Amino acid sequence: MAIAAAVAAICFGVQANPVSTGGSYLGPGLLSTTVVELALTLGGGILVALAAALQQRPRIQVLGIATALALFALAAFTAMSVSWSLAPSNSWLEANRTLSYAAAFAGAIALVQLTAARWRSVLAGVLVATLTCCFYGLISKVFPASLDAVSPANEFARLQIPFYYWNAVGLTAALGIPPCLWLGARREGHGVLNTLAAPALTALLITLVLAYSRGAVLAAVIGIAVFLAFVPLRLRSLAQLVVAGIPAAVVLAWTLRQPALADDHVALAARIGPGHGLGLLLLAAVVVSFLAALGLRFASDRNPLSPSRRRVLGVLAAVVVALVPIGGIAALAHSSRGFSGEVSHLWTELTVPNGSQPGNNASRLTSGGSQQALYWSYAIKVFNTEPTVGAGAGAFPVADQRFMTSQALAVNAHGYVFQTLADLGIVGLALSLLVAALWCVGAFRATGPFRRRAPGATSPERIGLLTMVAVVVTFVVHSAVDWTWFVPGDAVIALLCAGWVVGRGRHDLPAPRARLSLSRLGRSPLAAATAALAIAVALILAWSTWQPLRSEQAYNAGLDALGNGQISLAIKDEKAAVARDSLDLSPQTTLAYAYAQNGDYNRAQRLLEQSVAQQPSNSASWLGLFQYDISSYAPYLGPSVSIIAEHALAEERYLNPQDPGQKGLLRLYLATLK
Numbered sequence: 001m002a003i004a005a006a007v008a009a010i011c012f013g014v015q016a017n018p019v020s021t022g023g024s025y026l027g028p029g030l031l032s033t034t035v036v037e038l039a040l041t042l043g044g045g046i047l048v049a050l051a052a053a054l055q056q057r058p059r060i061q062v063l064g065i066a067t068a069l070a071l072f073a074l075a076a077f078t079a080m081s082v083s084w085s086l087a088p089s090n091s092w093l094e095a096n097r098t099l100s101y102a103a104a105f106a107g108a109i110a111l112v113q114l115t116a117a118r119w120r121s122v123l124a125g126v127l128v129a130t131l132t133c134c135f136y137g138l139i140s141k142v143f144p145a146s147l148d149a150v151s152p153a154n155e156f157a158r159l160q161i162p163f164y165y166w167n168a169v170g171l172t173a174a175l176g177i178p179p180c181l182w183l184g185a186r187r188e189g190h191g192v193l194n195t196l197a198a199p200a201l202t203a204l205l206i207t208l209v210l211a212y213s214r215g216a217v218l219a220a221v222i223g224i225a226v227f228l229a230f231v232p233l234r235l236r237s238l239a240q241l242v243v244a245g246i247p248a249a250v251v252l253a254w255t256l257r258q259p260a261l262a263d264d265h266v267a268l269a270a271r272i273g274p275g276h277g278l279g280l281l282l283l284a285a286v287v288v289s290f291l292a293a294l295g296l297r298f299a300s301d302r303n304p305l306s307p308s309r310r311r312v313l314g315v316l317a318a319v320v321v322a323l324v325p326i327g328g329i330a331a332l333a334h335s336s337r338g339f340s341g342e343v344s345h346l347w348t349e350l351t352v353p354n355g356s357q358p359g360n361n362a363s364r365l366t367s368g369g370s371q372q373a374l375y376w377s378y379a380i381k382v383f384n385t386e387p388t389v390g391a392g393a394g395a396f397p398v399a400d401q402r403f404m405t406s407q408a409l410a411v412n413a414h415g416y417v418f419q420t421l422a423d424l425g426i427v428g429l430a431l432s433l434l435v436a437a438l439w440c441v442g443a444f445r446a447t448g449p450f451r452r453r454a455p456g457a458t459s460p461e462r463i464g465l466l467t468m469v470a471v472v473v474t475f476v477v478h479s480a481v482d483w484t485w486f487v488p489g490d491a492v493i494a495l496l497c498a499g500w501v502v503g504r505g506r507h508d509l510p511a512p513r514a515r516l517s518l519s520r521l522g523r524s525p526l527a528a529a530t531a532a533l534a535i536a537v538a539l540i541l542a543w544s545t546w547q548p549l550r551s552e553q554a555y556n557a558g559l560d561a562l563g564n565g566q567i568s569l570a571i572k573d574e575k576a577a578v579a580r581d582s583l584d585l586s587p588q589t590t591l592a593y594a595y596a597q598n599g600d601y602n603r604a605q606r607l608l609e610q611s612v613a614q615q616p617s618n619s620a621s622w623l624g625l626f627q628y629d630i631s632s633y634a635p636y637l638g639p640s641v642s643i644i645a646e647h648a649l650a651e652e653r654y655l656n657p658q659d660p661g662q663k664g665l666l667r668l669y670l671a672t673l674k
Contacts, residue, residue, distance in 0.1 A: 003125025003496070008132045010036050011172065011489030012162050034549040036488045037100035038542050044100075044107030045538020049531035051110035063442035064109045064502040070438055071102040074431040078393040081424060082583070085392020086399050086617045089548070089583040094393035094423070096545040097486075101495055103538065108499025119464045122500055123179040126471065126493050130176030131200055133489070134207040137161045137169055141210070141261065142279035144271045156264050157362075159210040168487045170216025171478045173208040175493050177220055178227050178470035180204060184293065185236035188460055191297050198293030199286040201244035202251075206282070209252050212364050215481040223474030230449040230466050232458050243292045247285035254281055256362050372414045372481060378403050379418035383425065390425035398618050401656040412483035419483065436476075442502035443469050462507045468497035551581030555590065562594055570594045585611055589624040596628070604628065612648070619655035622648045 013036070079095035082088045115121075140147035140161040147161065158166040183189075184197030208220055224241075228234050256262045260274040378400040382391050391399035396419060397411045404410060413419035420428045447465045475494035479485045558573030571594045577587035588611045595604035608625040615621045629645035 001125070001128070003121060004128035004132070007125065007129035007489060007492055007496075010492055011129065011133045012136075032549065033488060034096075034545060037096055037545050040100040040104040040107075040488075040492070041541045041545060042538050044103030044105075044110075045534045045541075047107040047110040047114070048534035051113040052527045052530040052534065054114065061109065061442070061503055061505045063438060063445060064499075064505070067435060067438040067442055067502050068102065068106045068109060068499075070431065070435045071105055072099075074428070074435060075099040075102045077424065077428060077431055081389065081392040081395075081428075084389060085395045086615070087392060087395040087397070088615065089581060089585070090394030090398070091392045092581070092583055093548060096541075096548070098393075099541050100545065101491060103541065104492060104495045105499045108496045109503030112500050112503035116504060119461055119468075119500065119504070122496060123182055123464055123467055126497070127176055127179040127183060127200070129489075129493070130172050130179075131203065133162055133169070133172050134176065134203055137207055138203060138210075138282060139279075141271075142275045142282070144268060144275050157262050157266070158212045159207060163487060163489070165487070166211045167213045167215060167478075167482050168484050168490060170208055170211030170213030171219060171475070171482075171484050171487075171490050173204045173211065174216050174220035174223060174474050174478065175471055175490065176204050177201065177208075178223055178467045178474065181224070181227055181237045181240055182231070182464065182467040184240040185231075185233040186460065186463065187233075191301070192294070195290060195293045195297050198240060198244045198289040201240060202248045202285050202289045203282075205245060205248040206251055206285075209248075209365070210255065212362060214365060214370075215478050217365065218481070219474045219478035222477050223470045226473050227467065227470040230447070230469075231463055233463065239296060240293070243296060244289050247289045247292075251278075251281050251285045254278075262362055374405075375410050375412065375414045376418045378410050379413035379415075379422040382422040383418075386425060387421075388425045389427055390421065390423045393423045393428075396422045398620075401619055401658065402654070404658045412486070414482055416479045416485060439472075439498060439502055443472075443498075445506060446501050446504050447507065459507065465501055465504060465507055468501050471497045472501070547580045548584070551577045551584060551587060554580065555584075555587045558587070558590055558594070562590065562597070567594055567598045571598065583614075585615065585618070585620050585624065589628075592624075592628060596631075609644075616651075617655065619652045622652040622655065626652060 075095065075098040078091070078098045082091040082095065085091040136147075137159050141159065156166075159169050160166045161169070163169055163172075180197050180201045184194055184201065186194060208216055228237055231237065255278055258274045258277075260266050260270045261278060379396065381403040382396060382399040385391065385399070396413055399422065400410050413422055416432070417429065420432055424431075447462060447469060449466065449469075472494050475485075475490065484490050554573045554577035558570045558577060561567075561570035561573055571591065574587050574591035574594055577584070578591060581587070588607060592604040592607045595601075595607065605628070608621075608628055612621045612625050626645050626648035629648065
């Protein structure tokens with residue numbers, strides 16, 4: 001329950017904001033991203049310290065430690081990119097995020113050393129947290145007047161609460177499916193409790209589809225395939241999918257036929273009645289799936305399948321699964337374009353940057369077009385400008401402005417590989433691949449996915465570890481086609497499962513045990529040093545993570561003071577903001593205007609020119625200088641101001657040619673000259 005509460009708090013507290021921040025989100029919300037990063041950093045450090053101090057039989061997992069060190073190396077390189085980044089303030093935020101993720105991963109490894117026998121709690125916590133988010137999202141469509149009326153984007157039919165980003169909602173549902181299959185298919189545990197997996201799976205499947213996220217559907221399919229391929233509970237798992245999938249299909253078929261629920265830009269009043277109908281249908285589907293699963297459980301307990309019949313059913317299930325792609329190929333072959341024509345058309349839709357884009361309704365689930373190819377082309381162009389180390393972590397939304405062919409804002413590259421190439425170049429991608437390779441080796445060692453006939457191959461713990469692997473694979477697949485690794489709620493689930501798998505080591509070896517033994521610190525200087533180092537590093541990283549938030553708070557206070565005419569207070573607040581985060585342009589620009597209102601025009605001019613010198617490849621620095629130089633303070637700056645302003649405008653137009661406000665800026669400049 002602690003795991004479920006922590007993950008759910010992150011999901012509900014931190015809202016994604018893809019338009020304005022791209023995941024570099026300091027606040028607002030019940031929990032700002034900074035607060036979550038602080039909790040992950042400090043929590044990881046405390047867990048590592050406890051593992052060093054309390055472990056009774058230490059068993060060092062070399063692969064787990066190596067993976068954590070590689071992840072910290074990636075985080076360190078991310079922090080180093082501040083020195084060459086086109087947007088150093090964004091790079092600082094990305095370094096904080098990556099370091100907090102590395103700390104969470106190390107904390108998960110330490111947690112295994114402390115409570116290795118609690119692996120069921122990890123899966124149960126992930127399942128409860130994802131179910132909580134998905135149920136809340138579904139209820140927001142049932143009662144839109146109470147839960148969805150204040151949504152900033154409720155004109156879209158796609159399910160987006162609690163993240164206010166539909167792809168994150170779809171991924172959350174996909175991450176909950178493997179633990180749900182584990183709960184319903186496992187041989188141990190109370191029968192009625194296991195039966196609850198069916199209605200839970202029904203809700204997850206409905207949420208997955210109503211998010212209209214093709215990436216989430218793809219990730220869910222691959223995650224289920226991994227689970228079925230390696231977990232020796234295939235018939236039970238397939239039965240759960242059938243029992244839960246049929247009621248879910250009925251609900252989805254009805255919902256997608258309701259214009260008030262399936263179409264965009266529907267008034268709130270028109271959504272209330274159909275929403276209540278959806279609630280009744282959801283309740284019926286959950287009850288039916290539970291009763292069907294309960295009946296199936298009783299039938300299987302009374303009349304267990306013989307080995308021969310189980311093999312026959314297994315072969316039939318394999319044939320049915322194999323017929324699905326064969327049927328798809330046959331349908332493509334008999335289409336108007338033919339098989340090769342359909343494949344070519346689909347490939348064109350996926351790879352042409354300026355192809356047709358799907359809408360936000362259910363039709364996008366069967367459409368191949370997307371903007372990903374456009375974002376990926378921008379990322380490759382940014383990568384080509386500095387292929388070794390990239391433009392700097394988080395600098396993609398600044399670096400890609402030179403290459404944008406439309407005013408459509410590209411804040412993220414929508415894919416971890418492309419984003420990493422653009423931001424951190426070949427070195428960053430190589431470090432990421434090192435992390436992935438070490439984790440894969442550790443996961444293979446821990447689970448032995450191909451040792452099906454070895455002793456312990458059907459042990460509950462091995463099945464649980466394989467389920468965690470399926471969760472991690474689901475997250476990785478989705479991160480390959482979207483930017484959801486920026487969403488802390490989803491990322492924490494994957495980090496917890498990934499760290500637990502490589503921290504456990506081989507499942508057939510005795511699990512480590514821990515107990516309170518403070519005397520061990522006195523007997524083992526290494527343990528004492530490790531605990532002290534973990535706490536010290538966590539505190540240093542937490543302090544660094546806190547500074548951008550403190551700067552943001554001082555910056556907002558300065559804006560309020562400036563708006564109220566309190567010039568001296570505004571200068572004081574903005575100076576504090578600059579001191580806490582000297583890389584952020586916003587406090588510097590506001591401080592310059594505060595100086596100007598105080599009559600210190602030359603000092604304001606020098607400060608803005610200093611910002612340009614600090615970030616010459618960032619169009620925002622040139623824009624701030626230009627707007628100041630053609631403002632009402634221009635007469636006090638001397639005759640050379642027009643030359644500086646003209647140069648600043650030319651640089652801004654070069655760095656951001658698709659800026660929609662450039663025509664207005666040019667008219668303003670000409671008017672100022674007159």
